[in-house]
Amino acid sequence: MGVMKLEEFKNEVWFCGCCSMCRETVSKGIADKHAWVGVCPVYDVLRFDHYTSRGRNTIAKYLLEEVLEYNQALAEDVIFRCLGCKACEQICTPTLVPGLKPIENMKIIKAMREDCWNMGLVPQKLKEVCMNILDPEKNNPYGLDKELREEWAEDLNLPKQADTLYFAGCAAAYQNQNTPEAVIKILRKAGQEVAYLGNDELCCGHQLIWTGDIEGARKNAEELIKRIKETGAKKVIFSCAGCYNTFKNDYKDMGISVPFKVEHISKTFLPILKKLELKEQFKKKVTYHDPCHLGRHAGEYKGPRKIIRRIGAELVEMERSGKESWCCGAGSGGTCLINYPDLNQEIRSRRIKEAQATGANVLITACPMCLKNLRDAAHENKVEMDFYDLPNLVAEVLGLKSEQYDSWKG
Amino acid sequence: MTKSLSQSDLVAALEGIVGAKAVDDSDHARWTYALSEAWSTVSPGLTEELYLDLGPPDVIVKPKTTDHVVDIVKFANKYKIPIIPRGGGTGNASGSAALTSGGIMLDLLDMNAFIKYDPVSRACRFQAGITWGRLCYELKKFGLTPGFMGPHGIYGAAVGGGISIDSTGIQGTKYGQENENIQNLQVVLPTGEVIETGSLANTKTDWYFRYCNGPDLAGLFMGACGAFGIITEATLRTYPLPEYHSDFLYLFPSEMDQCKALTEMDSYELMSDYMGLAQGFQYAIIENVFNLEPGKTQKGPALIHTSAYDEVILERKNMMIEKIATKYKAIKFPGDPTNLGFGAHDTNEMLGGGVCKFFGGMLHKTCSVLPLMKCPEMNQWHYQFFKNPKILELLSTTELGNKCWSIQYPGGCKHGFVLHMSMFNMDATTRDLRTKAYKLWHEILKQKIELGTSPYWVGKDAFMPHLTKKFTPQYWNFLKTLKKTLDPNNIMNPGALGLGI
Numbered sequence: 041m042g043v044m045k046l047e048e049f050k051n052e053v054w055f056c057g058c059c060s061m062c063r064e065t066v067s068k069g070i071a072d073k074h075a076w077v078g079v080c081p082v083y084d085v086l087r088f089d090h091y092t093s094r095g096r097n098t099i100a101k102y103l104l105e106e107v108l109e110y111n112q113a114l115a116e117d118v119i120f121r122c123l124g125c126k127a128c129e130q131i132c133t134p135t136l137v138p139g140l141k142p143i144e145n146m147k148i149i150k151a152m153r154e155d156c157w158n159m160g161l162v163p164q165k166l167k168e169v170c171m172n173i174l175d176p177e178k179n180n181p182y183g184l185d186k187e188l189r190e191e192w193a194e195d196l197n198l199p200k201q202a203d204t205l206y207f208a209g210c211a212a213a214y215q216n217q218n219t220p221e222a223v224i225k226i227l228r229k230a231g232q233e234v235a236y237l238g239n240d241e242l243c244c245g246h247q248l249i250w251t252g253d254i255e256g257a258r259k260n261a262e263e264l265i266k267r268i269k270e271t272g273a274k275k276v277i278f279s280c281a282g283c284y285n286t287f288k289n290d291y292k293d294m295g296i297s298v299p300f301k302v303e304h305i306s307k308t309f310l311p312i313l314k315k316l317e318l319k320e321q322f323k324k325k326v327t328y329h330d331p332c333h334l335g336r337h338a339g340e341y342k343g344p345r346k347i348i349r350r351i352g353a354e355l356v357e358m359e360r361s362g363k364e365s366w367c368c369g370a371g372s373g374g375t376c377l378i379n380y381p382d383l384n385q386e387i388r389s390r391r392i393k394e395a396q397a398t399g400a401n402v403l404i405t406a407c408p409m410c411l412k413n414l415r416d417a418a419h420e421n422k423v424e425m426d427f428y429d430l431p432n433l434v435a436e437v438l439g440l441k442s443e444q445y446d447s448w449k450g
Numbered sequence: 451m452t453k454s455l456s457q458s459d460l461v462a463a464l465e466g467i468v469g470a471k472a473v474d475d476s477d478h479a480r481w482t483y484a485l486s487e488a489w490s491t492v493s494p495g496l497t498e499e500l501y502l503d504l505g506p507p508d509v510i511v512k513p514k515t516t517d518h519v520v521d522i523v524k525f526a527n528k529y530k531i532p533i534i535p536r537g538g539g540t541g542n543a544s545g546s547a548a549l550t551s552g553g554i555m556l557d558l559l560d561m562n563a564f565i566k567y568d569p570v571s572r573a574c575r576f577q578a579g580i581t582w583g584r585l586c587y588e589l590k591k592f593g594l595t596p597g598f599m600g601p602h603g604i605y606g607a608a609v610g611g612g613i614s615i616d617s618t619g620i621q622g623t624k625y626g627q628e629n630e631n632i633q634n635l636q637v638v639l640p641t642g643e644v645i646e647t648g649s650l651a652n653t654k655t656d657w658y659f660r661y662c663n664g665p666d667l668a669g670l671f672m673g674a675c676g677a678f679g680i681i682t683e684a685t686l687r688t689y690p691l692p693e694y695h696s697d698f699l700y701l702f703p704s705e706m707d708q709c710k711a712l713t714e715m716d717s718y719e720l721m722s723d724y725m726g727l728a729q730g731f732q733y734a735i736i737e738n739v740f741n742l743e744p745g746k747t748q749k750g751p752a753l754i755h756t757s758a759y760d761e762v763i764l765e766r767k768n769m770m771i772e773k774i775a776t777k778y779k780a781i782k783f784p785g786d787p788t789n790l791g792f793g794a795h796d797t798n799e800m801l802g803g804g805v806c807k808f809f810g811g812m813l814h815k816t817c818s819v820l821p822l823m824k825c826p827e828m829n830q831w832h833y834q835f836f837k838n839p840k841i842l843e844l845l846s847t848t849e850l851g852n853k854c855w856s857i858q859y860p861g862g863c864k865h866g867f868v869l870h871m872s873m874f875n876m877d878a879t880t881r882d883l884r885t886k887a888y889k890l891w892h893e894i895l896k897q898k899i900e901l902g903t904s905p906y907w908v909g910k911d912a913f914m915p916h917l918t919k920k921f922t923p924q925y926w927n928f929l930k931t932l933k934k935t936l937d938p939n940n941i942m943n944p945g946a947l948g949l950g951i
């Protein structure tokens with residue numbers, strides 16, 4: 041009873057050999073093909089096996105065997121505490137024989153969350169986020185007025201129809217408005233005009249998916265894709281890592297077809313930067329934080345780094361970067377930030393100290409959620425750094441600094 | 451489990467020792483720790499055999515210091531509560547799972563401090579819950595390696611777990627298996643006293659050496675699966691990191707030639723590591739590379755890793771290897787064998803669940819130590835065993851034909867000994883199939899014991915029930931007397947080594 045969705049992943053669950061690599065492997069400087077210094081940020085803080093994929097897969101075995109049952113304590117303590125950072129899946133790709141594939145830990149956790157959703161075991165705060173997203177008067181996770189969404193674009197006169205559409209996403213539109221503005225200014229400087237849905241833009245449903253409301257997510261996605269199709273766009277570009285991955289991978293996993301090309305701005309900007317003259321070189325020592333949903337989930341590591349090098353910055357990597365990067369602690373769609381603020385605070389503190397240890401005085405990332413979370417961590421830990429979302433950085437070197445917002449540095 | 455103590459009193463007492471954040475007795479936590487490595491189905495609640503009378507621990511505790519462990523052990527003695535020490539929880543014999551119902555599960559992974567490197571004794575001191583990955587990482591800062599680098603592909607296993615299970619593994623060929631590199635142990639005895647072994651038995655000594663000062667007491671706790679006490683700190687020898695490396699793949703005309711050649715190379719200490727293959731999935735890749743007719747050849751491939759501190763020495767070693775290989779009429783793989791996806795020096799290897807997935811079933815491994823020269827004989831038994839139509843029928847549930855089982859010997863030990871590893875895989879998604887697999891697994895373990903193999907997996911299940919039948923009464927009594935003397939209340943991992951049940 042009650043393990044309907046998990047049942048679909050029964051084989052995956054049983055393939056987990058409980059080898060423990062997804063707990064806290066350290067291999068940096070020891071192996072040449074991977075460079076881990078710890079794997080699961082939640083385990084790193086809480087230190088019990090049940091917070092790891094290995095532990096959760098064990099619990100899944102017992103759920104499938106009806107030795108354990110889903111309950112509120114299990115949901116709150118374990119199932120919703122995972123960040124969805126995918127490090128545990130990344131490390132579970134053995135290099136022994138070509139063709140080996142990892143345990144699909146992300147699908148297992150999503151299946152468990154879907155079961156929890158169907159049984160009414162979702163933490164209240166996350167439920168509220170989902171209700172806000174599906175509320176036609178809001179359509180965003182923060183419960184803010186729908187009409188505020190396009191405020192950032194008020195003076196930009198963006199068309200509703202074009203070959204390419206820019207999807208700003210909720211975090212940028214409501215919380216980090218200088219990012220979408222920067223995107224548009226850069227594209228215009230390069231002679232590219234993009235459409236924007238304005239108040240018709242819906243949340244991509246990232247949080248719905250990660251909270252287990254798959255039916256809600258499906259309806260939302262179908263409506264959103266319909267609206268995008270109506271613009272005639274053949275390509276949609278994203279500045280938010282979470283929205284990009286939702287369109288690129290999550291919809292596909294849900295069997296929803298996406299009838300247009302999707303692209304992250306790190307790819308869009310590179311040819312622009314090659315073509316346009318920089319107003320000034322960014323002669324600073326910087327470090328780059330890989331957003332989990334752009335890196336491990338969507339496989340994009342090189343694009344942002346090429347941009348950073350292109351503008352003349354000196355890039356110093358953190359001890360954990362690329363495939364082995366450390367999550368900022370917000371969790372998929374901010375689920376950890378919302379529901380487990382203490383855990384989030386501890387994880388982000390560890391990450392910001394790692395950034396500080398590089399000696400860089402600028403931190404760049406490519407996700408508004410990571411940006412906000414790390415900036416808050418810097419504040420809490422008295423770390424002196426400037427913060428840039430990728431578009432803001434590019435806008436600055438192209439001399440497109442906004443007048444409207446007082447700080448480009450967030 | 452704890453008759454004179456309520457669950458809440460038990461938890462409160464433990465919280466009083468280690469703090470509330472380091473104690474968990476939720477149902478989901480207890481069941482998570484009921485299972486160690488799952489490849490062998492030795493898990494309460496998951497196979498029919500074990501289902502009825504077994505269960506999870508009562509509580510999980512994470513000590514940070516030796517003092518914590520002492521206090522927990524003294525408390526457990528007072529109420530006669532079993533303690534199950536656990537490192538990485540990856541041991542295949544369920545030594546670190548609660549196969550008897552209840553008890554205190556001591557998760558030692560927070561005892562993970564690298565204490566110091568001592569250049570005088572060229573050894574390092576650390577808490578026993580440190581993982582291999584972390585230890586190698588810390589030593590790298592000094593340009594050093596522990597030599598033996600842990601079990602294959604398992605960066606999450608703890609050094610203390612390996613000591614307690616006589617671990618074999620990466621670079622054991624060159625440096626010897628883990629316990630050959632141990633200098634000292636700090637142990638909390640089952641009654642709560644702390645002892646230091648070897649050189650540190652003399653309180654005036656501050657350097658690290660295994661022997662002298664009386665009997666080799668460290669040896670008493672090695673391979674003891676926690677039945678005689680909890681290892682809280684340890685000292686390992688260290689070695690400079692070799693700068694030069696190479697890898698080769700040779701294909702020998704027969705398994706016997708393969709084993710003779712490897713033994714000869716080993717006797718001259720030419721190899722750092724190797725992987726001999728007899729049958730199975732890697733074999734299929736090799737057949738492909740050499741254009742061999744699938745399933746028809748009986749040739750023995752061997753991957754060899756060499757290393758040295760000096761380029762010229764490495765060259766000379768490689769020349770000698772080539773000479774021995776030529777003597778045994780081996781063919782050399784023309785390229786870099788690490789590109790085949792598996793190397794003898796497998797610090798890159800990740801032996802995770804992906805292997806099970808590749809096969810489409812749960813792997814059941816039967817690893818033990820054998821002299822290399824005995825491998826062909828052991829392999830022959832396996833070939834016969836897996837030809838049995840009844841066995842084939844069982845395995846065919848995965849529809850993978852002869853990919854369902856494999857035999858390999860990935861180095862692991864020194865002096866002509868090897869970790870002989872055979873494994874089969876079966877669909878594990880129903881209890882019925884798991885129970886069948888469990889029985890089949892035990893059939894192989896039993897036969898391996900009959901053939902004289904030496905298992906290092908001697909927790910509570912796996913080889914142990916078969917092995918104890920082969921002990922002489924004198925040996926068995928000696929073990930039992932030791933256990934009774936050291937652990938009068940029988941609290942220390944009851945069931946491990948077949949003792950104290």
Ligand SMILES: Cc1cc2nc3c(=O)[nH]c(=O)nc-3n(C[C@H](O)[C@H](O)[C@H](O)COP(=O)(O)OP(=O)(O)OC[C@H]3O[C@@H](n4cnc5c(N)ncnc54)[C@H](O)[C@@H]3O)c2cc1C
Nearest residue numbers: 537538539540541545601602608610611614617618676681
């Ligand atoms: C994919 C895979 C590959 C493997 N390859 C190998 C291999 O090549 N060679 C090999 O030897 N093994 C191998 N193993 C088995 C296992 O990983 C090793 O034996 C490992 O050394 C066990 O360490 P652990 O920390 O996980 O021990 P655990 O499983 O936690 O414990 C093992 C035993 O020691 C006891 N124990 C643990 N810590 C202490 C302590 N501090 N004091 C006293 N008792 C203690 C436990 O109660 C238990 O009985 C493999 C396992 C897997 C899953």
Ligand code: SF4
Nearest residue numbers: 080122123125126128
């Ligand atoms: S997704 Fe991240 S937080 Fe969740 S279990 Fe895996 S590594 Fe841990």
Ligand code: SF4
Nearest residue numbers: 056057059062132803
């Ligand atoms: S999820 Fe993968 S890495 Fe983690 S324990 Fe299972 S098999 Fe190992």
